[in-house]
Amino acid sequence: MDGMDIKELGRLAGLDLTPAQMRRLAPQLAAITRFCGDLPAAGNVDDVTLAETVVPAPDAPGVERPLDRPVALANAPELAAERFITPSPLPDPDAP
Amino acid sequence: MSWWRRMTMTQARGAGREPVAGTGAMAAAAVREGRTLNAFTWLDPAWMPPSVGQGPLAGFGCAVKANICGAGWPNDCASAVLSHYRSPYGSTAVARLQAAGGLCLGLANMDEFGMGSSCEYSTYGPVQNPWREGFTAGGSSGGSAAAVAAGLAWFALGSDTGGSVRLPAHCCGIVGLKPTYGRVSRYGLIAFASSLDVIGILARSVDDAALVLSVLAGPDPRDATSLDAAFAVPDPGLPVRGLTLGVPRDLTDGLAEPAVREDFERTLAVARDLGLKVVDAPLPAAADAVQTYLVLAAAEAASNLARYDGSLYGGTTEPGAGSVGGTAFEQQVTATRTAGLGPEVKRRILLGTHVLAAGYRQRFYDRAQAHRKVLTARMQEVLGVVDALILPTAAEGAFRLGSRLDDPVAMYRTDQFTVPASLAGLPALTLPTGLDARGLPLSVQLVGPRLGEDLLIRLGRALEEALDFRSRKEAPWHRLP
Numbered sequence: 170m171d172g173m174d175i176k177e178l179g180r181l182a183g184l185d186l187t188p189a190q191m192r193r194l195a196p197q198l199a200a201i202t203r204f205c206g207d208l209p210a211a212g213n214v215d216d217v218t219l220a221e222t223v224v225p226a227p228d229a230p231g232v233e234r235p236l237d238r239p240v241a242l243a244n245a246p247e248l249a250a251e252r253f254i255t256p257s258p259l260p261d262p263d264a265p
Numbered sequence: 266m267s268w269w270r271r272m273t274m275t276q277a278r279g280a281g282r283e284p285v286a287g288t289g290a291m292a293a294a295a296v297r298e299g300r301t302l303n304a305f306t307w308l309d310p311a312w313m314p315p316s317v318g319q320g321p322l323a324g325f326g327c328a329v330k331a332n333i334c335g336a337g338w339p340n341d342c343a344s345a346v347l348s349h350y351r352s353p354y355g356s357t358a359v360a361r362l363q364a365a366g367g368l369c370l371g372l373a374n375m376d377e378f379g380m381g382s383s384c385e386y387s388t389y390g391p392v393q394n395p396w397r398e399g400f401t402a403g404g405s406s407g408g409s410a411a412a413v414a415a416g417l418a419w420f421a422l423g424s425d426t427g428g429s430v431r432l433p434a435h436c437c438g439i440v441g442l443k444p445t446y447g448r449v450s451r452y453g454l455i456a457f458a459s460s461l462d463v464i465g466i467l468a469r470s471v472d473d474a475a476l477v478l479s480v481l482a483g484p485d486p487r488d489a490t491s492l493d494a495a496f497a498v499p500d501p502g503l504p505v506r507g508l509t510l511g512v513p514r515d516l517t518d519g520l521a522e523p524a525v526r527e528d529f530e531r532t533l534a535v536a537r538d539l540g541l542k543v544v545d546a547p548l549p550a551a552a553d554a555v556q557t558y559l560v561l562a563a564a565e566a567a568s569n570l571a572r573y574d575g576s577l578y579g580g581t582t583e584p585g586a587g588s589v590g591g592t593a594f595e596q597q598v599t600a601t602r603t604a605g606l607g608p609e610v611k612r613r614i615l616l617g618t619h620v621l622a623a624g625y626r627q628r629f630y631d632r633a634q635a636h637r638k639v640l641t642a643r644m645q646e647v648l649g650v651v652d653a654l655i656l657p658t659a660a661e662g663a664f665r666l667g668s669r670l671d672d673p674v675a676m677y678r679t680d681q682f683t684v685p686a687s688l689a690g691l692p693a694l695t696l697p698t699g700l701d702a703r704g705l706p707l708s709v710q711l712v713g714p715r716l717g718e719d720l721l722i723r724l725g726r727a728l729e730e731a732l733d734f735r736s737r738k739e740a741p742w743h744r745l746p
Contacts, residue, residue, distance in 0.1 A: 175615065182567065182618045183574065183602045184611060194612065197673050201616055204674050205556045205629055 270416025270742040273470040273735075274325055284324030285317050285368070288419070291326055292370055295417045302393050304402075304411040306331050307339050308371035322480060323366030328412040328421040331372040332379060333464065334453040335359045342455050343387035344377045346605025347579040356453020357485045358422060358464050365480040370418060374408030377607045378570065379426055379457040381405045382679040383669065384433070386609040391666050394436060395741035396705055400663040403433030409467045410437040416742045420477050421467040426457050427558050428658075428683025430465030431695040431710060435658035438697040438706030438740060440725070442466045442474040445716050446690035447492040449478075450485035458565035461558075461687050469742075470735065471696065471725035475499070478718060492716070499719045505727045508720075510536055510711075511546025511651035516682065522661045524701040529657050532698045532709050535731050536655070541724075546647050546654060550640040551685045557640065558684040559677055560620050560633035567617025570610065575601030612673060641689040645714070648691070653724055654712040656682050658695045662705035686712045694721040697734040704739055 175195055179186040186194065268277070269287030277284060292312060299305050305328065317324050329335065332342040334352040341347035359369060376386040384392040384407025392407040394400040395415040402411040406423025410433030413421050423430040425443040434441025442465055449464045456462060464481065468474035475498045482496035512533065520526045533543050575581035575597060582604040584596035591599070606614070620629035648654070659682060669676045686693040694711045701707055709728075713721045729735075737743070 178615050178618050178622075181622075182614045183571070183598050184606070184614070185599045185603045190611075194615070197612065198615060198619075200674050201559070201612070201677075202619065202629075204677075205560050205616075205620070205633075 266743050267416065267746065270745055273468075274322075274419050274473045274476060275470060284419070285313075285326075288324060288326030288368055288370070289313070291417050291419075295370060295412070298415070298417065302395060302411050302415055302417075303390055304328070304374055304392055304408040304415065304417060305370075306341070306343060306372045306374050306387075306389050306408070309338075309369060312368055312370050314368070317368070318364070318366040320364065320366035320480075321476060322362060324368065325366070325419040326368040326370045327362065328371060328373040328409050328418040329359060329369050330406050330409050330421070330423045331375050332424055332455040332457075333358060333422055334455065335369060338372060340372065340455065341388075341579070342378045343375045343389055344605065344607065344610070345388045346573045346575075346602065348388075348605075350579045352453075354453065357450035357487060358453065358481050361480050361483075362422075362477075367480070373406070373412055373421055373423070375423075376405035376407070376429075377610050378455070378566070379405045379424055379429055379462075380566065380609050380613050382428070382432055382676055383664070383666070384408065385666060385670060386607055388607065393666075394663050394705070395745075396438060396663070396739070397703070399666055400705060401436055401666055403436030403663065405429040406433045406465070406467065407436070410434055410439060410441070413437070413439050413467045413469060414741055416745060420469065420473055423465050423467055424454055424457070425463050425465040425687065426461045426562060427687045428680040430467060431658050431683050431693060432679065434467055434695040435697075435706065435708040436663040438708075438734065440468045440471055440474050440697070440729075441695035442468070442478060442718070442721075443686065443693045444478060444482065444718060445492070445494075445692045447490050448494060448496065448692070448716070448718070449481045450483075450488040450491045452485055452487040452491075456569040458562040459569065460565060461562060471694070471722055471729050472498070472501075474694075475718075475722045494716055496718055499722050501726070503723050504540075505723055506540030507542070508652040508724065509542040509544060509650075510653055510655045510724075511544055511647055513548040513551060513654060513656055514545050515547045515549055516551055517656055520657065520660055522701070525657055525661055525707055528699040528701070528707045529709065532728070532732070533655070535728065539727050539731060543655075544651060546651055548640075548643060548647065548654075548685065550636070550643045553636055554640060554684045554688060555677055555681050557633045557636040558680070558688055559616070560629050561637065561688075563613045563617035564621050564630055565617070566610075567614045567621065570606075570614055573602060573605065574598040575605075579605065609673075637688050640685060644685065644689045644691060644712075648712075648714040648717075652713075652720060653717070656710055656712070658682060658708045658710040662701040662703065662707055682710060686710075691715055692718045692721055694725050696725050696728055696732075698728075698732055699734070700737070700739065706734075
């Protein structure tokens with residue numbers, strides 16, 4: 170991010186950043202966005218698929234076996250069916 | 266050493282001690298010792314009601330994190346932007362505690378709006394670790410954890426978005442429980458990141474944490490995300506032999522601190538001695554969990570904190586004479602937010618605004634959402650094969666205050682072991698295990714399947730008894746008068 174970007178971001182966020190604040194924030198935000206930008210592409214958010222692999226067979230009693238292979242996962246439509254927790258609560262008009 | 270600092274709630278009851286007598290001593294100690302630890306932002310002069318109610322928490326006093334509302338309380342979230350704010354209503358969590366006879370001593374210090382891992386981003390100043398002055402109590406529920414560890418509260422409520430109950434529990438050598446997302450109503454919890462925030466418990470023992478959860482858990486019509494799932498404390502003595510713990514070795518093998526590695530392996534050996542199976546459970550999807558969490562939490566925070574514009578909550582700052590651009594109202598909003606919000610909050614709002622901006626959203630926010638789904642799916646699958654995951658809560662013990670303020674990325678990496686459970690909405694229990702070379706606490710974290718708190722309590726009890734951490738003479742609850 171350069172100084173112009175940070176000033177504009179500040180304006181969008183309702184913050185009036187001084188030159189001193191921008192000088193301090195610029196390298197910090199650049200480091201953070203570099204860090205966060207390392208996320209590799211994982212496909213379209215609504216179409217996440219993974220390579221299928223074999224689920225380890227059940228072990229005999231008393232045998233410890235590492236889970237050394239990834240576990241097979243469902244295809245995109247099931248993942249997109251909100252089987253997992255990603256709720257969005259309605260805003261509470263009484264909450265701050 | 267005072268019994269009310271040393272005993273757990275369960276022990277106090279068993280020994281025939283009067284809880285309210287201990288609570289009274291704690292309230293007096295909090296006034297005497299408050300400035301040293303800086304654990305409280307506010308002590309309620311009217312904490313003692315005309316008569317102590319009945320219920321499972323009757324007479325036991327607690328600290329409540331400053332972002333959990335009580336009617337008439339100064340819930341400022343340790344932020345200047347909410348200075349002079351008094352909550353007009355109380356949270357469901359506080360109401361349930363009080364209905365069960367619990368007594369709220371005051372509000373616990375925290376990182377501003379829950380953003381931080383060290384309790385150094387508070388407008389009230391940092392919280393001191395009761396084990397050693399000059400070291401962090403962890404964040405953002407550092408005040409809650411310090412109060413419990415110093416014996417100034419029987420238990421405390423905190424909030425956990427990316428580890429903010431578990432990390433302070435780790436730093437202060439106490440138990441921290443992060444429930445399943447939705448298990449405890451968020452009505453009255455001032456929002457940071459709405460898809461991640463949960464109200465959690467800091468306690469002196471696993472049984473104490475379970476008791477408090479049994480009071481708090483359950484559906485709430487005022488929180489649309491609350492689950493129709495009450496919680497009952499599991500019967501004592503349920504066996505753990507034969508249960509399986511999964512170790513994400515791809516995460517833990519990178520531990521640099523020898524004391525943490527040794528403590529973790531020793532805890533695994535204790536688990537095996539209890540008859541637990543310990544197997545490898547790789548979580549490659551967790552390698553990017555910190556970045557994923559940071560992007561999503563910042564985006565949600567930027568949205569949630571947009572409401573602090575000086576028009577509804579807290580004070581208003583008049584724009585300076587040199588203010589230019591926009592209407593008079595826009596200038597007032599900008600002046601209020603610029604003056605009232607602290608540096609870490611500003612950093613996260615800027616980051617959140619950036620990752621949602623046109624041209625950047627796909628690269629940051631959408632990718633993070635996809636990674637969250639992958640990680641959640643993987644953790645659910647693994648927890649269908651093992652009973653629980655076990656890993657350290659943090660890569661090291663409490664760090665020195667001020668040592669990470671100039672390096673935000675290093676501060677964010679503190680949460681590397683806690684954010685996976687947060688992203689997946691799963692329950693997690695932090696349990697103290699030992700001390701590092703500096704005499705500061707270390708801990709492990711158990712992560713269970715969704716709504717698997719009863720399993721975590723069973724496992725936690727067994728490990729807690731075997732490790733006997735609470736009897737350590739170096740602990741503040743033994744040293745303080």
